[in-house]
Amino acid sequence: MLVPIGAVLCGGASTRMGSDKATLPVGGVAMARRVADSLVAAGCAPVVTIGGDAEELEPLQLEHVDDEFPGEGPLGGILTALARGSAALVVACDVPNVRPRTLSRLIEALGDHQAAIACTEHLEPLCALWSPAAAATLRSRFVAGERAVHRAIEGLDVISVTVPAQELRNVNTPDDLNNL
Numbered sequence: 178m179l180v181p182i183g184a185v186l187c188g189g190a191s192t193r194m195g196s197d198k199a200t201l202p203v204g205g206v207a208m209a210r211r212v213a214d215s216l217v218a219a220g221c222a223p224v225v226t227i228g229g230d231a232e233e234l235e236p237l238q239l240e241h242v243d244d245e246f247p248g249e250g251p252l253g254g255i256l257t258a259l260a261r262g263s264a265a266l267v268v269a270c271d272v273p274n275v276r277p278r279t280l281s282r283l284i285e286a287l288g289d290h291q292a293a294i295a296c297t298e299h300l301e302p303l304c305a306l307w308s309p310a311a312a313a314t315l316r317s318r319f320v321a322g323e324r325a326v327h328r329a330i331e332g333l334d335v336i337s338v339t340v341p342a343q344e345l346r347n348v349n350t351p352d353d354l355n356n357l
Contacts, residue, residue, distance in 0.1 A: 178220075178284075179264060179284055179287065180220060180221070180222055181221055181263060181264035181265055181266045181284065181306055182221060182222070182223055182224070182225065182258065182261055182263055182264070182265050182266070183213065183216030183217065183219070183221030183222070183223070183224035183225070183265075183266050183268075184216075184224075184225055184226075184227050184242075184254070184255075184257075184258035184265050184266065184267045184268070185199075185209045185212045185213050185216070185224070185225070185226045185227065185239070185268060185269075185270050186227055186228060186251055186254040186255075186267060186268070186269045186270055186303065187199040187209050187226045187227060187228050187229030187234060187270045188227065188228020188229050188244045188247060188248075188251075188253075188254055198270060198271045198348060199226070199229050199233075199234060199237075199270040199271075200233055200234070200236075200237075201348075203273040203348070207236075207237055208270050208271060208273040208348065209226060209234065209237055209239075209270040210237045210239075211273040211274075212268050212269075212270055212272065212273060212275060213226070213237065213239055215268075215275050215276060215277045215279075215280055216266060216268065216277075216280060218277035218280075219266070219277040219278075219280035219281045219284065220281065220284065221266050221280075223240055224239060224240075225239060225240045225241065225242045225258075226239050226240070226241050226242070226270075227241075227242045227243075227244055227254045227257050227258055227267075228243070228244035228247060228254050228257075229241075229244075229270075231243070242257060242258075242261075243257075244257050245257045245260065246319070249319075249324060250324045250325075250326075251269065251303055251326055252315065252319055252323070252324055252325070252326050252329055253319065253324075254267065255267050255302075255305075255307060255315065255326065256312070256315060256316055256319060258307070259307055259309060259311070259312040259315070260312075262309060263309060264287065264306060264307065264308050264309060265306070265307050266280060266283060266284065266305075266306045266307075267303070267304075267305060267306075267307060268280070268303065268304050269303040269304070269347070271347050271348045272303075272304060272344070272345050272346065272347060272348075273348060274343060274344045274345075274346060275304060275344045275345065276344055279295065279304075279338075279340045279341070279344055280304075282338050282340070283295065283304075283305065283306040283338055284306060286306075286336050286338050287306050287308060287336070288336070289334075290308065290334045290335060290336045291307070291308050291310045291311040291314070291333045291334045291335065292305050292306065292307050292308060292311050292330065292333055292334075292335045292336070293305065293306040293335075293336050293337075293338055294306075294330070294335055294336070294337055294338070295337075295338055295340045295345060296337035296338060296339050296340065297339075297340060297341075297342040297345055298342070300327065300330075300335070300337055301340075301345050302326040302327060302330055303326065304340075304345055311333055314329075314332070314333060315329055315330075315333075
């Protein structure tokens with residue numbers, strides 16, 4: 178059975194929130210830790226944080242990996258995860274309701290595809306399992322100037338996995354946090 182690394186993207190600026198989203202508590206647990214716990218329960222090993230302030234993330238007790246492309250958006254974080262050389266299940270830190278079963282379904286679906294991407298009403302590429310086979314295409318598009326993940330994946334062999342929208346509800350503002 179495939180054992181991907183788990184990567185929690187923590188590098189966003191959190192401008193709408195006004196503070197670092199990764200460490201904000203939901204139900205008494207930092208959002209990034211909640212995502213990491215779901216990755217662990219789904220069978221990922223190791224589980225790392227990518228990007229963000231390593232010192233602020235230290236209390237999460239996870240290995241931290243500096244983003245190879247800080248400030249360049251989540252595509253850079255995905256590439257950083259894939260640079261470890263294995264399949265990478267990459268999830269944004271601001272979806273604290275993602276469940277292990279949902280992540281396990283992505284692992285089960287990958288097969289020979291380049292990516293298994295969660296889908297609500299549309300693809301959600303910040304909750305996706307990326308095969309190492311996707312790395313070269315994503316990197317070439319990044320080098321060519323593409324930063325939008327949804328455009329960078331065009332033409333990849335992707336399988337979509339329908340998931341409950343509530344699990345991928347982003348927490349971007351204080352109101353979002355209060356309405357979980």
